Amino acid sequence: MSPTGTWREYIGWPLLFGAGLLGLWYAVKGIFALPAYTLPAPHEVLGALFDQRTALARAALATAKGSLAGFSAAVGLGFALSLLIAAFRVLRIGLYPYVLFMQMVPIIATAAIIVTWLDAGLPSVAAIAFLIGFFPVVASTVAGLHSVPSEQVELFRLYKARPWQELFLLRVPSSLPYFFTGAKIAATLAVIGSVTGEIFAGSTARGGGLGFMILIYKSSVNTPGIFAATLLCCLLGFLFVGAVLLLKRFFLRKWHDSLDTDFNPL
Amino acid sequence: MSPTGTWREYIGWPLLFGAGLLGLWYAVKGIFALPAYTLPAPHEVLGALFDQRTALARAALATAKGSLAGFSAAVGLGFALSLLIAAFRVLRIGLYPYVLFMQMVPIIATAAIIVTWLDAGLPSVAAIAFLIGFFPVVASTVAGLHSVPSEQVELFRLYKARPWQELFLLRVPSSLPYFFTGAKIAATLAVIGSVTGEIFAGSTARGGGLGFMILIYKSSVNTPGIFAATLLCCLLGFLFVGAVLLLKRFFLRKWHDSLDTDFNPL
Amino acid sequence: LFALAGCGGPDHEPAEPTPENPFRVVLQTDWFAQPEHGGFYQALEKGYYREAGLDVEILEGGPNAMSVQKVLSRRAHFAMNRADTVMTFAMRGMPVVMVMATLQHDPQGILLHADDPAQTIEDLDGRRVMAVPGLAWIAYVERKYGITLDIVPHDFGMERFLADPRFIQQCLVTNEPYYMEKHGAEVRVLRLSEAGFNPYHGIYCRRDFAEARPDIVQRFIDASIRGWTDFIEGDPAPAFDAIAARNPKMTPDFMAYAHGRLVEDRLVTGFPERGEAVGRLGPERMRALHDELHALGILDERLPLETFFTDEFLR
Amino acid sequence: MIAKAPEIEFRRVSKRFGAGPLVLDGLDLKVSPGEFICVIGPSGCGKTTFLRMVAGLSRPSGGEIRFDAQADGTRPELAFIFQDATLLPWLTVLGNIELPLRLRGEPRAERRATAARLTAEVGLGAVGDYHPRQLSGGMKMRVSLARALSLSPDVLLLDEPFGALDAITRNRLNEDLLALHRREGWTAFFVTHSVTEAVFLADRILVLAAEPARVETIIPVDLPRARTLALRESDEFHDAVAEATRRMHSVLAR
């Protein structure tokens, strides 16, 4: 597995699979004779992307902002809450169930409340993106903070580490592989969250994002447009996931096995 | 930490926090003089729950079905896909990006396609719930399957374990703590996923579920009703999470540290 | 909490607004910019609001605009909805009143393929209809005709209709038929107004706002009626341009179609012989609708007219 | 310094895991401050369990362990060298060694200096910035030793610290350990399987028998306290080892 060979693989295989999937797409379209409004052909999607490039670029930017805000908040606050939960037994026992509770509230039910308190537009969109990405970070990080080998905990207890030392010098580094898994999930949810936010609480006046564009295209049967906007959602999502993976590599490269035995860019 | 004391804590603290949150709820309502249509009081929510008990019970049952189907599929297929990805390097490199891709497609963009192929009602609802819960399982399980200590992998290689043996006898058991984290996330998303599914693909004739009820209450501005339906969503969600935790205890109790040092029912 | 301050800076609310020192007003529409909102855009573009001393911002809505939340939290002064929904608001205790009409007649209808066997709404018994669950018209037709519809939630799209020759969905006569025909589907519309369900579409605001600043409400209504009249009777181009600028799907062709429907079906002007006029809200029609909704059990209590409606600005 | 080390008294200490068999049965022992106790006994007899109870990581099922009243009433400072090194994988060798100092809030520069000195002392000067997974088994144990010595503990618990080391390194570290013990005066509990090592290091050798472990016998070592490697060549030492071996085998074979 020489480095160059590896890179060639890491570009070649996805391209190959991509080509396969595109072929499948054309095949399904052809076999079922699906019209563009049901399933546009890939080239029709690219056409729509090109036609609508200014509108879509503006929308993608708006969605990127909402996603970034929501994602940062989900990761930041999610991590912070995980620390609190790990640090204070009482919070873990008493509060965690309500965090779960909050996670299980459908967005459609909270959207009205969010819009009542926050301005429609970016703040609401970001709030919804946050709500969607928050819990995966908390669940993963809490699992990680609790998965510390017991001898290491004993070592810290022996050295009379204060609780915050045990937390920051032991549990936090030890939980990073879990944390990054949660952050990766949150990253994939960030754009979805933002789009959902735009649909339920977006203000269209202030630069509606991709969710808004999807609604607009929907109400004018512009299915290729929907697919084009969706494509942009996915690309945005990849940016977020990519950022998480870079951070993960940076933090875990030196000591964690999973990166050593399987270099896996995703 | 005697067992009885523990159980008392595990009931007492959540109740205490619950009481605190209820107090906060009433306080917010009082201080901002919020009317029922913005923020109903807890007793008004219970009132709505009682008034609408037959409709809500039927809806909850429908949602439970959708969630259960979607959740089972997410966990089952997510686990299966993770295995494939872990087993075949080519899939990991070539296919995983497209799995991520799929995860990042907003439901609104796919809902029409799903409903067209699967028809409105349970199948579509379950499919949407599945799509939402699927990726967290895959991301977590794949991370777990790759986090096996390298000496254990070497042991298996030395014993000329066939790939499927390495997968099932080593990677799978070793990844369980990660898998259960993913399953827990999927469990909290199951009900949300089902509700989202109902918003896009419910049907009165097929006993529209809680998502459908929320839409109806929304149209008739019945905020206490929305809260009551939401409450049921959360309770359903707890059932799923509880089931996951029971399974986790069953499988990991004997050997995994996290359960030993911190007994944490959630 | 921090966002309660509202939309972009402190509101400007002079006691004696002038064109130079205008009163800032936010209007929340019920959908993306479209010809059904034309009068407001016309008034905005032609400077009628500015002349009246108002600085109007039009916020577009969408399928989940939650405009009433914005009005209640004072982030919009006016919002748009149907009379039946405003009655529901009142029933829930929301302090809002309808102050003017935009459409005299309900443009809602049920869209079917031209060759669908159903000829009347009664024929839809047991059929699947894509609509917004919980809307009053559903209960209205179900109870009035003793039928049951299988409602599936509206996805605000048309692909499913195009793909399925027996598909039925809720529509606006000014809108969906155009696209369906453009995509080669022959369609028919069963109008809800023919079934007797014919609420006004109109504008509402908080009651305390109407009481505290009747002058502003009056100015807004007068300028809006002027805009609507001009939009219907004059050249709609200024509104079209503004709408197209905001909503990329608005082609001149479509807007001409929608405008044509508004004019031909007299949706905005109504029938003068029945006492209808641009912006007019008739107390009798409001009362009649209320009574009927109550009789059908859709409103579970009788409400005094003034809890949801005032025509003091229309006299 | 020397005054810190506590007197430790074990009173009928016994231990059983859950519903399993007794692991330790009624252990009675009094250890004076600064004494060096070696613990020897068959595999699985309860040596680690015994050390863990001294450290407070495990509670006796019966009996009690008493530390004499410290001046300020706190528990003694303990350092533990675990049987498996228990290094933190994300820290370098130096980072692992300075950990106890860091936990105690020592200033960065000082603790770096101490860690560097200790790293050199255990012969790892060249690999200070390696991560644990780059180390050999013996190297890990030496890191663990350096870490334990970075504080000046009152009680040092060593669970087969030198089992994975070659004879030369082991002897050198044995000598270093004794020198340090003379200087710092901590009380030591040292688990080993080597009678030679035990005789060289210990004031008294605690011999445990298996199933359940009782104090089978306690062998005092009557050699001068200032011991160097030279001693190991002496007849006196050989006799002591032979005697200890004989006594051990005689009781264990019983």
Next chain:
Amino acid sequence: MIAKAPEIEFRRVSKRFGAGPLVLDGLDLKVSPGEFICVIGPSGCGKTTFLRMVAGLSRPSGGEIRFDAQADGTRPELAFIFQDATLLPWLTVLGNIELPLRLRGEPRAERRATAARLTAEVGLGAVGDYHPRQLSGGMKMRVSLARALSLSPDVLLLDEPFGALDAITRNRLNEDLLALHRREGWTAFFVTHSVTEAVFLADRILVLAAEPARVETIIPVDLPRARTLALRESDEFHDAVAEATRRMHSVLAR
């Protein structure tokens, strides 16, 4: 059986990790089938690295390791006892021991029987259904030994398997190991820090020197192949140990 063990030839084998220093430098060695090689050398000199290369877990940076052409052209069957036991935490003692048989597809009943026999042989009969975290360090190593013996390998690689065991257990297992070796005839590479153990077990002792490890010397052990514990009391044995120690020290001190 005996015919299976390969001849192994090391030709100028060297190893370096990444851009680090040389760990092994030009190792040349020829091992005949069924030979018992003990490897001895200072901590961190490259013994584990050497074993890992024999096992194919790590590739030499230079030179090559040749196994003679096996009858069916496959690589020899290897068993490795890692320096840290590397047990699977979710399997019981029996489960861990029967793992290689299970991987090989042995029927359930047979492998259970074999595992039970081996468990008893290493003295763990009473704890067959314990999980690894309930075991002591030495018990874990014994499980690891039993696991390695559960197959009949062609080559057995043992990385300080008995470092964590008491003398009595260790001697007994040494003897068992030799008996097994006579019966099964595998080639063994056995890392130890004990010259006595090396002399007792080995046909030849490979002494490695540190930084970078070269074959410092190879000490042949000229004792009869059928060795029992009785031999250890003999003068012949003591002389051999003394001689080996002398030679080792003389080269390592160079």
